[in-house]
Amino acid sequence: MTARRVASVLRAADKGSATSSPATGAGAQRHERIYQAISSAIIEHRLQPGARLREDALAEVFGVSRTGIRKVLQRLAMDQLITLTPGKGASVTRPSAEEAREVFEARRLVEGGLMQPLAQVLDAKGVEQLRALAAQEQVALEAGEQSEAIQCSAKFHSALAALAGNETLATFVVQLCSRSSLILAVYGNAGNLGCDCTDHQQLLALLEQGDGKAAADFMAKHLDAIEASLSIGDEPQAVPDLQDVFAGYRR
Known part of the structure; x- marks a missing residue:
């Protein structure tokens, strides 16, 4: 090669998935920062498996429209970091x-x-x-x-x-x-x-x-x-305090 x-x-690999695409333009760069913030929160255990991610709450936290948040959530779903369920919304994936x-x-x-x-x-x-x-x-x-x-x-x-x-x-x-x-x-x-x-x-x-x-x-x-090293077990789904999880995020 x-x-x-x-x-x-x-x-x-740096993006975390072969399907991730580079951001271009101010709006796309902002979406990229939000994507990185949410994916890091998942990896760092600040968002637990099964945690629900409400579009309206995320839009308020990051100061963007629900349409913008929806785009980020769709990308996270493609990378299998979250699961989108019709009628229930988004939640952190639980393999x-x-x-x-x-x-x-x-x-x-x-x-x-x-x-x-x-x-x-x-x-x-x-x-x-x-x-x-x-x-x-x-x-x-x-x-x-x-x-x-x-x-x-x-x-x-x-x-x-x-x-x-x-x-x-x-x-x-x-x-x-x-x-x-x-x-x-x-x-x-x-x-x-x-x-x-x-x-x-x-x-x-x-x-x-x-x-x-x-x-x-x-x-x-x-x-x-x-x-x-893995400890696999069932845990109840949670609704995290997104304001607390992303308290250090800068828009």
Whole structure:
């Protein structure tokens, strides 16, 4: 995969989904800020799974029309961060235990399968790129920026797939990582990202040695550990105080 395509895949990961589109114009940029504010609130557990998101309340919080909020909610629904139900409105998505298992099984199959070809083609520039992403994740963890750390972790995994050279699988990994981020945000323990950045450093060392089999085995254990860190259980739906959740938002 060319450097341009790798950058494209990482931009998709940076948005949290391969379906997200860049904002253009003042109005679209404002919608982008609202999208980021709501998605961060979900990832940081300030909006809990099943929480209802009323259009009128969100419009008041962010100082935009209900039409503008509806556009943001539709984008969040495309990214599977929220669920839109006719007659009931929007609520934070609650992935089922079965969905969580399926996502991690898919990741083990796809990402594990990419380690061998990646070990054969990874060059110094790719190693440098991966090290930079791991470093960004470490900085976010040390600063207590949970949302940023989760996003950095997703970008690291997406970069691994992109550098392996299969564009179709790389795009699929971006989607899986986005879904995993939501699953982790919903069912992970507060303060525990599940994805240990020291694991990323060890994985990178194996890839640098050209040991694709060992890297594939390590990737499987790494994803197993993330899945094992989840605490999946039913919780009652809630109606959050949106003024409190987004108290720090600046229009």
